Amino acid sequence: MNETRDRILDVALDVLGENPDAGMGDIASAAGVVRRTVYGHFPSRLDLVRTLTERAVTEMTAVLTEINASGAEADATWVEFIARVWPVAHRYRVLLALRRGEYGEAIHGLLGPVDELLADLVERGQGGDVFAQHLPAGILSQLAYGLVFAIADSEASNGTRGARAATITSLLMLGVPEARAIALVGDRPTSAAVQ
Amino acid sequence: MNETRDRILDVALDVLGENPDAGMGDIASAAGVVRRTVYGHFPSRLDLVRTLTERAVTEMTAVLTEINASGAEADATWVEFIARVWPVAHRYRVLLALRRGEYGEAIHGLLGPVDELLADLVERGQGGDVFAQHLPAGILSQLAYGLVFAIADSEASNGTRGARAATITSLLMLGVPEARAIALVGDRPTSAAVQ
DNA sequence: ACTTCGTTGCACACTGGTGTGCAATCTACT
DNA sequence: AGTAGATTGCACACCAGTGTGCAACGAAGT
Numbered sequence: 001m002n003e004t005r006d007r008i009l010d011v012a013l014d015v016l017g018e019n020p021d022a023g024m025g026d027i028a029s030a031a032g033v034v035r036r037t038v039y040g041h042f043p044s045r046l047d048l049v050r051t052l053t054e055r056a057v058t059e060m061t062a063v064l065t066e067i068n069a070s071g072a073e074a075d076a077t078w079v080e081f082i083a084r085v086w087p088v089a090h091r092y093r094v095l096l097a098l099r100r101g102e103y104g105e106a107i108h109g110l111l112g113p114v115d116e117l118l119a120d121l122v123e124r125g126q127g128g129d130v131f132a133q134h135l136p137a138g139i140l141s142q143l144a145y146g147l148v149f150a151i152a153d154s155e156a157s158n159g160t161r162g163a164r165a166a167t168i169t170s171l172l173m174l175g176v177p178e179a180r181a182i183a184l185v186g187d188r189p190t191s192a193a194v195q
Numbered sequence: 196m197n198e199t200r201d202r203i204l205d206v207a208l209d210v211l212g213e214n215p216d217a218g219m220g221d222i223a224s225a226a227g228v229v230r231r232t233v234y235g236h237f238p239s240r241l242d243l244v245r246t247l248t249e250r251a252v253t254e255m256t257a258v259l260t261e262i263n264a265s266g267a268e269a270d271a272t273w274v275e276f277i278a279r280v281w282p283v284a285h286r287y288r289v290l291l292a293l294r295r296g297e298y299g300e301a302i303h304g305l306l307g308p309v310d311e312l313l314a315d316l317v318e319r320g321q322g323g324d325v326f327a328q329h330l331p332a333g334i335l336s337q338l339a340y341g342l343v344f345a346i347a348d349s350e351a352s353n354g355t356r357g358a359r360a361a362t363i364t365s366l367l368m369l370g371v372p373e374a375r376a377i378a379l380v381g382d383r384p385t386s387a388a389v390q
Numbered sequence: 391a392c393t394t395c396g397t398t399g400c401a402c403a404c405t406g407g408t409g410t411g412c413a414a415t416c417t418a419c420t
Numbered sequence: 421a422g423t424a425g426a427t428t429g430c431a432c433a434c435c436a437g438t439g440t441g442c443a444a445c446g447a448a449g450t
Contacts (some may be wrong), residue, residue: 004426004427020295020296021296021297023406023407023408024407024408024409025406025407025408033427033428034427034428034429035408036410036427036428036429036430037426037427037428039408039409039410040426040427043409044408044409045407045408045409097295100215100292101215101216102216132363132367132373134359134360134363134364135360135364139346139349140364142349143342143345143346143349143364146345147338147342147368150338150341151334151338154334154337154338164329165329165330168327168329169329169330169335169338169368172327172367172368172369172370173342173364173367173368174367175367175373177372177373178327178370178372199396199397218436218437218438219437219438219439220436220437220438228397228398229397229398229399230438231397231398231399231400231440232396232397232398234438234439234440235396235397238439239438239439240437240438240439
């Protein structure tokens with residue numbers, strides 16, 4: 001029923017992913033629809049972006065709270081999180097870009113819950129001497145998942161290679177020793193399947 | 196003689212740093228000058244941005260080639276580089292934002308030499324088993340100095356604290372063990388002066 | 391006083407994007 | 421056939437930013 005609306009949302013994620021400054025017209029034609037139609041579903045550009053963001057936040061918080069409840073060590077939890085989020089990270093990478101710029105304020109607000117969950121996780125890791133403590137949890141968590149999205153963006157994201165690279169790199173940055181990091185990702189069925 | 200021109204450049208770095216989408220008008224009034232005057236010095240917005248970038252590239256390549264010639268170990272060289280570049284990193288953080296967006300192509304091209312020098316350094320470190328090898332040198336170097344600028348941006352950059360944090364964090368990400376990383380920055384007179 | 395040069399203050403044309411209004415059309419369902 | 425809802429095709433007003441043209445102004449140096 002809302003098939004057009006959904007298609008617009010999907011396509012918008014792609015188009016904005018390639019160029020965060022793309023206009024409603026670009027999105028419309030990419031969705032095989034006329035500009036006017038897009039405005040029929042989303043009264044303003046901000047509405048579109050906001051909906052997109054809400055979607056992403058919902059998905060991510062769901063994954064995060066679920067994994068967090070498993071009670072595993074912080075670094076293992078982090079690995080699990082990246083593995084689960086990775087398939088959509090590339091699609092949602094636009095959010096990082098959107099956070100600066102016109103709608104920065106709005107996006108930032110919506111992303112709040114995710115930020116909090118991640119900061120809590122990192123703080124837990126720091127408390128257990130699993131993560132490094134040279135930076136406050138709030139900042140370190142931002143940098144770490146910013147890094148993950150940056151890798152997802154950098155076209156080194158071919159297949160599962162990117163996921164492994166992103167996981168290891170972010171773990172290193174969080175202060176996990178290289179040997180432990182490799183052991184952690186090595187444990188994972190996902191990466192075991194690679195080559 | 197070119198005192199106005201210089202002031203415009205300085206101020207433009209500030210203004211664009213806070214909002215990469217700021218217009219010529221914003222820059223002009225921030226420089227205490229009329230929009231028309233800015234166009235007198237820089238025929239187009241791109242000219243302004245390009246000049247700014249060239250400035251940054253010149254400074255950075257100078258520092259990098261000088262330090263690189265000292266022949267120290269790759270990780271020590273990296274530490275030295277961050278320490279030397281840090282004072283201006285916050286001012287030049289715009290470049291990272293500017294790299295995406297309208298003039299991305301042009302900026303990216305100008306930044307080429309810096310990218311190469313950094314990639315070479317990281318590659319050298321990887322060859323000597325000083326840096327991790329889970330990612331190609333080109334990408335790893337980009338991520339590492341992107342990280343430095345990100346920290347410079349995140350207002351955790353109060354005083355010399357930020358420099359220390361940025362150095363340690365980037366070293367960790369490059370695969371340097373925490374103990375070694377701390378020893379390296381601990382050696383530096385700059386960070387020794389902190390607290 | 392005269393000239394030069396940078397600066398100013400308009401006015402202007404142009405572009406590209408946003409958001410709206412409305413009648414016409416198409417499609418699906420009954 | 422008839423109706424409802426979504427989609428289309430235009431036209432429009434509007435805004436913000438860019439870049440230009442030109443006459444006037446002001447301070448410096450000669």
